[in-house]
Amino acid sequence: MIKxxxxxVAAAVTIALSASGPxxxxxxxxxxxxxxxxxxxxxIGARLSARNTWRTTVRRQLGPRYASVSRARGARDICRKxxxxxxxxxxxxxxxx
Numbered sequence: 001m002i003k004x005x006x007x008x009v010a011a012a013v014t015i016a017l018s019a020s021g022p023x024x025x026x027x028x029x030x031x032x033x034x035x036x037x038x039x040x041x042x043x044i045g046a047r048l049s050a051r052n053t054w055r056t057t058v059r060r061q062l063g064p065r066y067a068s069v070s071r072a073r074g075a076r077d078i079c080r081k082x083x084x085x086x087x088x089x090x091x092x093x094x095x096x097x
Contacts, residue, residue, distance in 0.1 A: 028073055028095040029066060033058055039085040047077050050090035058094045066094035 035057050037049025051069050059067040069075060072092035079088040 026071065026073075026095040026097060028093050029062055032074065032091055032093050033061070034089060034091045036087065036089045039082055039087045041085055043079055043086045043088070046079055046086040046088040047090070050077065050088040054090045054092065062094055065096040068094075068096075071095045071097060 033054060035050055035054035037046055037051070037053045040046040040049060055067045055069065069090075069092065072094055075090070075092035077088050077090055079086055081087075
């Protein structure tokens with residue numbers, strides 16, 4: 001009985017480990033998407049605007065499954081001051097789960 005239980009546990013562990021392999025890997029778009037948001041008085045506002053513009057662009061080009069900033073690869077914000085305001089660009093490779 002103990003042998004059957006041990007074999008069952010070993011089989012369950014093997015199945016669980018194999019399920020987390022390449023079959024569950026993220027699918028990412030080939031190209032990086034760049035978006036520039038509206039200028040803002042704050043860096044946070046400019047960053048949010050750039051990310052929202054990126055989401056809208058990705059949703060239009062690839063569909064809603066790719067439009068998640070948290071799933072994107074190589075994500076980076078590039079911000080600079082333009083007078084008293086801040087402008088940001090968001091660059092990332094869209095991925096879906």
